[in-house]
Each structure stands twice: as structure tokens, then as C-alpha cells.
Amino acid sequence: MEFIVDSVEETTKLGIMLGRLVMPGDIICLIGDLGTGKTHITKGIAKGLSIDDHITSPTFTIVNEYMGRLKLYHFDVYRVNDPDEIYAIGFDEYIFSDGVSVIEWSNYIEELIPDEHISVSLEKLPELGENFRRINIVAKGKRYDYIKEISL
Template sequence: MEFLIDSVEKTLEIGKKLGELAKPGDIICLTGDLGTGKTHISKGFAKGLGIDDHITSPTFNIVNEYHSGRLTLYHFDVYRVNDPDEIYAIGFDEYIFSNGVSLIEWANYIEELIPNEYLHIHIKKVPELGENFRKIVLTAYGSKYDYIKELKTC
């Protein structure tokens, strides 16, 4: 499923709708170049879960936990991870196999650690259409994520 969007607000809205549809144990993997909008998707996702905390990318912590929504959100940023063992050291399996939702920015850096079933969101700039245009591609790996079909109304 693909979306062509032209604003931060629309990026946030897609994230919010995904957060509203999310289920316990979901794993959401975000990929894309720097500045494409991964953190905006994350902010919208948190809103969709009912989390009003200020969402920032956990670049130096690896993971931020948010417990104030209808589901706990584990927000990972693995951009600075040099070795997958660093992720295991923080208890990665305990997070992703919990009843919370794991949202992983730069998931391509730890592909070998991601379970077979997850939702992949890839964001790409589309400069030929304008500075703010992004193509957001959602790919569900596993029937658990069939709920993305409900996003056609975006």
C-alpha cells in the first residue's frame, strides 16, 4: 500500500491512524533516509495510541518507553547501533515479544533481529514533485497486519 503525501500534517495523520489500529505485540519497522519523516510517523502513531507525551527520537537511549496510552509504546532508534549485541543487551526480545507495541526507526540496521511478522513502513522523499513530498509504502509481513487495508481512506 502506498501513499503520496505533501505535508508533515499528512505524515502525522497516517501515523495516528496506524496507532489507532495497532494491536498488542505489534512490531512496526520504519526505514528511510535522514529527514524523510520517520519520527513524524512515530509522533502520529503515539497520538493514535492516546499518548500525549512529547515524542522524540531516542537516538542516544536506543529505546524510549511510553506507558500513558491504551498500549505501551516502545520507541526504538537503532541508527547509532554498531553491533546487534547492543540491542540484545537492553532486553530487545522482552520488548518486542511483550503486549506493548514496538516501533523501530532504522530497522534495516538490525534486520536479522526482526521477527518474521511485522509491519514495514518505508518513507522516501520525492524531490521531483516538491520539497515536502514523500512516498510512504506500507508492507505487511503476516496476516496480523491486514488492518492496514483500513488506511485506504487517508
């Protein structure tokens, strides 16, 4: 599915819709350049999971945990230089748990991502305006057929 959004609010709204639908054990991989809205999507997912905490990107800690309808594990692997760093924090235990894992910069650790996941790519569209983004959501695996219910 492809969405064209022109505000942080629309980006967050898309995340909220996704967060309302996710199920235990879901993995959401976020891919996009700096400033494309990965953390805003994550904030929306958190809201959709009824998480009221202030969501920040865990750039230096690699993972933040939040509790809502389901536990949210928010990863930022931008600074990860070696997959062993991810294994050292118990990555498999997080992503194969009953929580929801959101992984920013997942393309940096592609070899560690299970085949079944939700891929969300974000891209700036400067030709349309400063705040415009193209957001593509792709379900990879049958378990994620439910995301067809997302619309703006």
C-alpha cells in the same frame, strides 16, 4: 499500500490512523533516509495510541517508553554498531511483549526483526516538491491484515 503525502501533517495523520489500529505485540519497522519523516510517523502512532507525551527520537538511548492505550516502545537503532547492543537492553522482551514496538532504522538490524511485522518505508520525492514523500506500508504476516483499513 502506497501514499504520497506533501506535509508533516499528512505524515502524522497516517501515523495516527496506524496507531488507532495497532494491537498488543505489534511491531512496526520504519525505513528511510534522514529527514524522511520516520519520527513524524511515530508521533502520529503515539497520538493514535492516546499518548500525550512529547515524542522524541531516542538516538542515544536506543529506546523510549510511553504509556497510552497500549505501551509504546520507540527504538532508534541508527547508532547501533552491533546487534549485541540491542540484546543488552532486552530487545526481545520489548518486541515480544504486549506493547507496540516502533523501530526506526530497522534495516540496520534486519536479522533481529521477526518475520511478521509492518514495514513502513519513507522516501523523499524532490521532483514533486520539498515536502513530498512516498510512504509504503506493507503487512508482513496474517496478523497485520487489519492495516488494509488505512486511508488518507
